[in-house]
Amino acid sequence: MAEEIKPDKIVDARGSFCPGPLMEMIKAYKQAKIGDVISVYSTDSGTKKDAAAWINKSGNQLIGVFDKNGYYEIEMKKVK
Amino acid sequence: MVDKASIVLASGTVDKLMAGSIIVSGAVANEMEVNVFVTFWALMEMRKNAGENTKLGVEGKGMEKQLFSIMKEKKVPSWKDTLKQAMEVGDVHVYGCAMFADLMGIGKDDLDPMIEEVIGVSQFVDMAKDSKMTLFI
Structure with a gap:
């Protein structure tokens, strides 16, 4: 198992349904800089x-x- | 060149509209350019004064109350919000069908601002003809 890294940005999409968390992650990705670490929290199994x-x-x-x-x-x- | 998806939304029931807007999101996640052509009962639901949509297709008859209360309880976003989010993230264009708009006396100003333009079928088919994915929902 890979080690967790301290993220530059956290997207808390818990409680959000498909495709919410994925779309929020892509949105955060587009705003991020190269090298940034993004963490997405999700309760949606998909x-x-x-x-x-x-x-x-x-x-x-x-x-x-x-x-x-x-x-x-x-x-x-x-x-x- | 980016891959294109072309989707016709014709049904105005929540099950179909939700499936459609989620598939639009999936196409955006796959970096596709998406053109959506909204006609008939879906266009009726795109009117600014359409009100809350609590309709289901034939298979869902009798399930409305149960499904909509579960959706409210779990805070599932509406199909319009899902479509809006997809438009914010990706290259999505939503068009109204000129034929049905004319038939029902609906103008562009009567429609949700998500509708970029009211266009004819030939213009949509021109956009759709080189798509990787075409759906009629």
Whole structure:
């Protein structure tokens, strides 16, 4: 399991439904600088897969998906 | 060149409109350019004075009360809010159908500002013809 990194930006999308968390993550990604670490909190189980797939497909770095006891934290680094 | 998705929203029931707006979001997440053509009962729901939509399609008949109270309780965003969010994040254009607007005497000013323009079917088909994905909902 990858180590968690202190994020530059946290997107708290807990309670938000598909596709809310993913869209909020993309919005935060567009506003971020290269090298920024973004953390997304989500309670929506589909987001876990969707967000990880988006991060990989877009050529960014998936730091990890962490189970936080009641919600997930998806952590990414903007590399492009 | 970016991939394009073209979606016709024709049904005015919440189940279909919600599915449509979520798929628009999915297309945005896949970096597609999305053109949405809104006609018939979906266009009726795009009128500024449409009021709250609590309609479901035939399969959902009798389920309205239950479904809408669950959606309210879980704070599920409306299909319009989901579509708005997709428009903020990606390259999404929403057009009204000129034929149905004329038929019902609906002008652009009567429609939600999400509707960029009222256009004819040929203009939409021209946008749609080289799409990777086309849907009629």
